[in-house]
Amino acid sequence: MTIKDVAAYCGVSVSTVSRALNNHPDVSDEVRNKVMKAVSDLHYTPNSTARDLARTQVNAIGLVVRGISNPFFTPIIRTIEHGCEAAGYTMVLHQVSTTDDEVRAATELVQSKRLNGVIFLGGRYDYTKAEMQGLTVPYVCCTYTNHFGNLDRSSYSSVAIDDKAESERAVKYLISRGHRRIAILLDNPEDHSISERRYAGYCKALREADIEPDPDLVLEAADFDLASSYRCVKDFADRREDFTALFAVADTLAIAAIKALYDAGKRVPDDVSVIAIDGIEISNYLIPTLTTLCQPKERLGEEAVRILVDVLEGRAGNRHIRLETTPRLGGTVKSL
Amino acid sequence: MTIKDVAAYCGVSVSTVSRALNNHPDVSDEVRNKVMKAVSDLHYTPNSTARDLARTQVNAIGLVVRGISNPFFTPIIRTIEHGCEAAGYTMVLHQVSTTDDEVRAATELVQSKRLNGVIFLGGRYDYTKAEMQGLTVPYVCCTYTNHFGNLDRSSYSSVAIDDKAESERAVKYLISRGHRRIAILLDNPEDHSISERRYAGYCKALREADIEPDPDLVLEAADFDLASSYRCVKDFADRREDFTALFAVADTLAIAAIKALYDAGKRVPDDVSVIAIDGIEISNYLIPTLTTLCQPKERLGEEAVRILVDVLEGRAGNRHIRLETTPRLGGTVKSL
DNA sequence: GTGAAAGCGCTAACAA
DNA sequence: TTGTTAGCGCTTTCAC
Numbered sequence: 113m114t115i116k117d118v119a120a121y122c123g124v125s126v127s128t129v130s131r132a133l134n135n136h137p138d139v140s141d142e143v144r145n146k147v148m149k150a151v152s153d154l155h156y157t158p159n160s161t162a163r164d165l166a167r168t169q170v171n172a173i174g175l176v177v178r179g180i181s182n183p184f185f186t187p188i189i190r191t192i193e194h195g196c197e198a199a200g201y202t203m204v205l206h207q208v209s210t211t212d213d214e215v216r217a218a219t220e221l222v223q224s225k226r227l228n229g230v231i232f233l234g235g236r237y238d239y240t241k242a243e244m245q246g247l248t249v250p251y252v253c254c255t256y257t258n259h260f261g262n263l264d265r266s267s268y269s270s271v272a273i274d275d276k277a278e279s280e281r282a283v284k285y286l287i288s289r290g291h292r293r294i295a296i297l298l299d300n301p302e303d304h305s306i307s308e309r310r311y312a313g314y315c316k317a318l319r320e321a322d323i324e325p326d327p328d329l330v331l332e333a334a335d336f337d338l339a340s341s342y343r344c345v346k347d348f349a350d351r352r353e354d355f356t357a358l359f360a361v362a363d364t365l366a367i368a369a370i371k372a373l374y375d376a377g378k379r380v381p382d383d384v385s386v387i388a389i390d391g392i393e394i395s396n397y398l399i400p401t402l403t404t405l406c407q408p409k410e411r412l413g414e415e416a417v418r419i420l421v422d423v424l425e426g427r428a429g430n431r432h433i434r435l436e437t438t439p440r441l442g443g444t445v446k447s448l
Numbered sequence: 449m450t451i452k453d454v455a456a457y458c459g460v461s462v463s464t465v466s467r468a469l470n471n472h473p474d475v476s477d478e479v480r481n482k483v484m485k486a487v488s489d490l491h492y493t494p495n496s497t498a499r500d501l502a503r504t505q506v507n508a509i510g511l512v513v514r515g516i517s518n519p520f521f522t523p524i525i526r527t528i529e530h531g532c533e534a535a536g537y538t539m540v541l542h543q544v545s546t547t548d549d550e551v552r553a554a555t556e557l558v559q560s561k562r563l564n565g566v567i568f569l570g571g572r573y574d575y576t577k578a579e580m581q582g583l584t585v586p587y588v589c590c591t592y593t594n595h596f597g598n599l600d601r602s603s604y605s606s607v608a609i610d611d612k613a614e615s616e617r618a619v620k621y622l623i624s625r626g627h628r629r630i631a632i633l634l635d636n637p638e639d640h641s642i643s644e645r646r647y648a649g650y651c652k653a654l655r656e657a658d659i660e661p662d663p664d665l666v667l668e669a670a671d672f673d674l675a676s677s678y679r680c681v682k683d684f685a686d687r688r689e690d691f692t693a694l695f696a697v698a699d700t701l702a703i704a705a706i707k708a709l710y711d712a713g714k715r716v717p718d719d720v721s722v723i724a725i726d727g728i729e730i731s732n733y734l735i736p737t738l739t740t741l742c743q744p745k746e747r748l749g750e751e752a753v754r755i756l757v758d759v760l761e762g763r764a765g766n767r768h769i770r771l772e773t774t775p776r777l778g779g780t781v782k783s784l
Numbered sequence: 785g786t787g788a789a790a791g792c793g794c795t796a797a798c799a800a
Numbered sequence: 801t802t803g804t805t806a807g808c809g810c811t812t813t814c815a816c
Contacts, residue, residue: 113559114808114809114810115809115810115811116809124786124787125786125787125788126787126788126809126810126811127786127787127788127789127811127812128785128786128787130810130811130812131785131786131811131812133810134811138785138786139785139786140785140786143785143786155582157555157556157559157560158560158809158810159501159559159560159562159808159809159810160560160561160810161497161500161501161560161561161562161808161809161810162501162792162808162809162810162811163809163810163811164497164792164810165495165497165498165501165792165793165794165808165809165810165811166791166792166809166810166811166812167792167810167811167812168792168811168812180522180525181519181522181523181526183517183519186516186517187517189516190517205541205543207541219493220493223449223493223495224493224494224495224496224497225496225497226495226497246491338729338730338732338733342733364730367730367733368733370733370735371732371733371734371735371737374735393674394674394700394703394730396674396707397674397678397703397704397706397707398707398734399706399707399710399735401707450792450793450794451793451794451795452793460802460803461802461803461804462793462794462795462803462804463794463795463796463802463803463804463805464801464802464803466794466795466796467795467796467801467802470795474801474802475801475802476801476802479801479802494793494794495792495793495794496794497792497793497794498792498793498794498795498808499793499794499795500794500808501792501793501794501795501808501809501810502793502794502795502796502807502808503794503795503796503808504795504796504808
């Protein structure tokens with residue numbers, strides 16, 4: 113069932129069918145109706161592969177997600193999908209695992225699918241000019257920036273929170289509640305990525321309160337997942353008593369941490385206070401509700417699309433947007 | 449940068465380049481190396497659109513997921529992806545929302561992308577022959593069956609748990625612990641879908657224990673999500689005292705339910721016991737751990753791929769596999 | 785307003 | 801072993 117069959121069925125040429133199908137103005141209503149009827153009679157669906165090959169412009173945006181199972185990304189993906197559709201672009205979703213190279217993946221995707229632009233959802237903070245040179249279309253980093261790289265600000269876009277400032281804010285909140293022995297849970301304080309930025313904010317908050325960061329209070333999970341987080345915190349809590357609060361750099365880590373603390377005989381918030389950053393849906397349903405700084409998930413997605421589409425359509429150049437979190441005062445932090 | 453450029457660059461024909469790229473045996477090592485060098489020199493990436501169009505066989509399997517944000521699906525998607533890759537197929541992921549028609553989506557996907565087969569992850573239980581007729585490739589329903597439809601068993605495949613038997617098992621467990629006033633949380637007991645099947649098992653378990661199902665104990669969430677579940681249970685628990693246990697037809701619903709019970713002044717498991725079906729990762733980290741029947745998520749994915757690939761490669765016909773759950777005895781059920 | 789025909793970039797006969 | 805060439809199904813000039 114091809115466009116030829118449709119053309120034959122209603123006795124017109126393939127180009128006419130193509131025009132009718134693509135809403136070209138210069139097709140008579142009569143012919144248009146005939147074609148549409150044939151399409152539904154024959155259950156014809158255009159072959160998008162052929163269509164993409166023939167079209168000069170495909171109007172497609174790639175969304176490269178690093179770790180699709182991350183619940184923090186779920187609502188962002190949804191928003192980006194809607195945003196692309198509303199702007200008249202097809203969204204091509206591509207998942208890479210956290211060990212894959214998202215830049216290479218994006219580059220291949222662009223080459224092979226003729227994408228107009230790319231949105232990265234989650235990624236490394238240290239892209240270099242050299243490695244981005246193969247990526248010949250505009251792109252925006254969603255939820256992170258190039259803090260540790262050497263990209264020119266004008267060569268890419270980003271929309272994210274200020275990791276350092278926000279984690280500083282989280283830790284200051286703990287300090288304001290009387291905590292001084294504050295542990296931090298992350299995956300690697302020198303990963304040149306999210307953990308390192310949030311670790312920096314943690315240190316800054318402590319120092320400004322005249323507390324010297326204690327390396328012993330840095331909990332490094334082997335991976336950025338629940339199981340690693342649990343093991344790491346459990347192990348720590350089993351041997352240490354001298355901390356009253358924990359700052360987790362992500363909600364998911366915090367959820368596993370709270371369980372680990374519990375299993376180590378420590379209650380949240382009575383024995384240990386916990387605060388995190390992200391604000392995923394499910395952490396709202398913990399008992400007590402997780403205290404966390406909620407990222408503006410919908411706006412992160414909306415702005416990413418807006419920026420990219422503006423660049424693609426020549427309305428603006430690359431931009432960098434910093435958004436703020438909204439504190440969710442749950443029940444996991446107690447004043448000392 | 450096309451295959452032509454590569455051909456010109458190393459002075460051979462495009463077909464030779466194509467052969468080298470596709471690992472055809474009849475290419476001399478000398479030429480093959482020359483081509484490979486050109487490819488890397490030129491940073492050439494084949495255009496997959498053109499490739500798919502030209503290839504007779506694309507060897508691609510569509511994965512149509514109904515509600516990609518469902519955390520229960522996450523590990524299944526991962527397994528299916530690996531399985532497809534291992535079997536030499538490309539996996540094309542397509543998400544539809546729970547209000548979309550997954551069959552229409554699959555049909556279009558197949559037509560437009562030339563897929564060899566489809567795996568549905570989550571879907572309606574009442575497909576009719578008429579509506580499936582447009583879907584001209586083999587397909588397997590993963591995590592559900594055609595219980596309420598009229599499909600011939602030989603016309604499709606499925607891999608799922610026995611919803612009715614497993615929910616019967618869950619409820620019987622509650623009964624064995626002394627519970628008799630048992631509520632059920634679902635989205636619609638007559639949805640001709642998962643809720644209806646699990647509701648049937650609930651009723652069966654009760655009747656076999658000589659307990660007449662009480663319509664007042666059927667909690668219908670407006671949607672299959674956390675917020676609806678919370679509202680529905682909160683509302684119920686605020687007015688009713690006469691139930692000692694709750695069976696939630698999914699882990700996610702149970703998580704919100706436990707919070708709602710808590711906010712209504714009821715403790716789990718002291719005042720109300722809770723059991724669910726699914727066994728998602730995060731419910732392991734609740735306090736107390738959610739008691740639930742864990743679906744064999746990895747096997748569900750593996751078997752779906754295995755069945756489909758067997759059908760596609762003519763090794764076997766359509767099959768229907770029923771898998772069993774594994775109880776996770778958490779801490780949300782108390783003996784009366 | 786409609787048709788004929790030239791590609792889009794690649795693969796796969798068919799020749800050589 | 802390699803080259804030539806005819807499509808894959810569609811869009812899009814360019815004529816009419």
